[in-house]
Amino acid sequence: MPLSLRSPTDLLHHLRSASTSTLLAYAALLLLAYTISLAVYRLYFHPLSQFPGPKLAAVTWWYEFYYDAIKPGLYWREVERMHREYGPVIRISPHELHLNSPYLWDTIYAPKNDKWGWGIAALGLPDSAVGTVSHDLHRKRRAALSPFLSRRAVEKFGHVIYGNFEEFVGRLREARDARVRFEERGGVVGKTGEGDGVDENYGLDEEETKGVVEMGRLWHCLAVDVVTEYAFARSYGLVRNRDAGKQWHGMLQKVMQNGHTIKHFPIFLRVRDILTALPLAWVERVAGEGMAMAVRLQHNMRAQIEAIKAGREEEVDALRYKTHPTIFHELLQSKSIPEAEKRTERIWQDGQSVVVGGSETVAKVLTHITFHLLEKPDVLARLRRELEEGGFMTQEMKERREKPRWQDLERCRYLAAVVMEGLRVSMPAVQRMNRVLPHTERVFTIPDHARRDADGRPVMREYRIPPGTPVSMSPQFLHFDETIFPEPYEFRPERWLEDTGGSVGGGDPVAAMTGGEKGKRSLAKYIASFGYGTRICVGMNLAYAELHTLVALLFGPNTDHGLQLELYKTSIEDVEFVHDFIVGTPRLGTKGCRVIVR
Numbered sequence: 001m002p003l004s005l006r007s008p009t010d011l012l013h014h015l016r017s018a019s020t021s022t023l024l025a026y027a028a029l030l031l032l033a034y035t036i037s038l039a040v041y042r043l044y045f046h047p048l049s050q051f052p053g054p055k056l057a058a059v060t061w062w063y064e065f066y067y068d069a070i071k072p073g074l075y076w077r078e079v080e081r082m083h084r085e086y087g088p089v090i091r092i093s094p095h096e097l098h099l100n101s102p103y104l105w106d107t108i109y110a111p112k113n114d115k116w117g118w119g120i121a122a123l124g125l126p127d128s129a130v131g132t133v134s135h136d137l138h139r140k141r142r143a144a145l146s147p148f149l150s151r152r153a154v155e156k157f158g159h160v161i162y163g164n165f166e167e168f169v170g171r172l173r174e175a176r177d178a179r180v181r182f183e184e185r186g187g188v189v190g191k192t193g194e195g196d197g198v199d200e201n202y203g204l205d206e207e208e209t210k211g212v213v214e215m216g217r218l219w220h221c222l223a224v225d226v227v228t229e230y231a232f233a234r235s236y237g238l239v240r241n242r243d244a245g246k247q248w249h250g251m252l253q254k255v256m257q258n259g260h261t262i263k264h265f266p267i268f269l270r271v272r273d274i275l276t277a278l279p280l281a282w283v284e285r286v287a288g289e290g291m292a293m294a295v296r297l298q299h300n301m302r303a304q305i306e307a308i309k310a311g312r313e314e315e316v317d318a319l320r321y322k323t324h325p326t327i328f329h330e331l332l333q334s335k336s337i338p339e340a341e342k343r344t345e346r347i348w349q350d351g352q353s354v355v356v357g358g359s360e361t362v363a364k365v366l367t368h369i370t371f372h373l374l375e376k377p378d379v380l381a382r383l384r385r386e387l388e389e390g391g392f393m394t395q396e397m398k399e400r401r402e403k404p405r406w407q408d409l410e411r412c413r414y415l416a417a418v419v420m421e422g423l424r425v426s427m428p429a430v431q432r433m434n435r436v437l438p439h440t441e442r443v444f445t446i447p448d449h450a451r452r453d454a455d456g457r458p459v460m461r462e463y464r465i466p467p468g469t470p471v472s473m474s475p476q477f478l479h480f481d482e483t484i485f486p487e488p489y490e491f492r493p494e495r496w497l498e499d500t501g502g503s504v505g506g507g508d509p510v511a512a513m514t515g516g517e518k519g520k521r522s523l524a525k526y527i528a529s530f531g532y533g534t535r536i537c538v539g540m541n542l543a544y545a546e547l548h549t550l551v552a553l554l555f556g557p558n559t560d561h562g563l564q565l566e567l568y569k570t571s572i573e574d575v576e577f578v579h580d581f582i583v584g585t586p587r588l589g590t591k592g593c594r595v596i597v598r
């Protein structure tokens, strides 16, 4: 019988009397109609409909999800392909434009633009400075954080880096001894190819017992130890505790790999909340020791904050700061934020962001530098020569067995160049940096390399970005842009010495990067490893102090550990960035940057 509905009451009556299968059919039809109209809207009527890009990416988030989560971490490659086909401004999802032009970084990141809430929700730290969407609120939160990480503050903490480095050297010595013992039993570890005593089928752990060290993990543990001692006045001790380091590092790799899935389905963040609420023994059983350590860190931070607030941290050993005030003392005393901003539930998030922000990033750069120095003996030799001849250690310092100071080391131009090149190639932060453009149209004119004029020059094009549009840019496109860094895949520190703007070795590297020193921003302004503009990394001073000092301590001629590293079955494919798991990650299945110690 044909359906005749004359009023909404008829419709309701009809639905009430309809069978389940009819209702399901109606629901499916409705869903189909909604999907089709949404697709039509996004393709033809959406404010971004005029921008080029694959139709599927404009219609649905699943396009991005596929490359992010299934491929995984390869959407950046697809975005790179889209730029080649469609030009410098493209639509990469229903709501987001991606821009690729070295000339737009200041335009997008220097103004007071907000972050895009969707883009940073996966971090799970909405009340930390880094997770704050609003520009104005972020300014206050950052002002409270900055003094703790200022240059002056960092200069006083050289001993934190040296102390933890000693533990690191201890681990390298253990590895050397393990190799010697293994070889004494007739095994062979080294670049011997055929007949090598370490079987390719061995896992990393088995290799470790024969003296092979995966430097990515060891640097990571050291970076965690330094940043936790700096921020919470007690080192997490991952270098010393090999198993804990392994668990923690493994957990973090998984969290980073799942970052994109959480971005698309933030509901998974609730799993973290549930885990935090469970007893630690259960967390360990359900999610492993690494996750239990992360939850324990959260509990400790909360307890430390509460104890400081109540003035009773001296009473409990586990909460007492051993050597210096913690990041939480700084935040609780800050005049830059009102009392409401000092609630425990907010400031532990700043504590967490410092651990997350200051560990794998630092480790990634150090791992790349390690690989390239060991792979290029001429670069290593030049570095050692310049450190030797630069006068960074006086005779008295050597006699007193003192360590070189960061303030002095950063004057070594070649060391600074090695660090800058490490920052460029290692891609410690590869995620798209989102900003929402303000509520007025933005217009800019840039070259479109996908279209050429009769003389082969890129055509200049004007782009009008609708108000309120989320836009993003990716550091990897900047760092490997051959118009700025010729032969971009070559690790060539010399390019920084040729830089007429003198980006390196002339003093404060942070000032050089942020344009604080007039005339010192030529090449450095094309480095976005630390982010860019108003949200640039607040931990840069500590990062540079670690990078300069640790490279000089491990590879320089003035230190007394007497150890020599040699790459072990490691090629560029084991370190170079392939997957965007928030930090740049090499091919899946690699055993990482492995060395043996002599």
Ligand code: HEM
Residues within 6 Å of the ligand: 129, 130, 131, 142, 149, 227, 353, 354, 355, 357, 358, 359, 361, 362, 365, 428, 429, 433, 528, 529, 530, 531, 532, 534, 535, 536, 537, 538, 539, 540, 542, 543
């Ligand atoms: C080579 C080392 C490092 C790299 C490559 C790096 C990279 C970055 C990047 C890309 C951002 C901006 C994120 C965004 O736009 O949302 C950032 C922010 C941040 N970093 Fe770092 N970082 C490094 C070292 C550190 C260290 C050592 C610390 C802690 C002591 C730290 C703490 C932070 C914090 C707290 C923020 C948030 C700043 C804000 O939103 O105002 N980072 N970092």
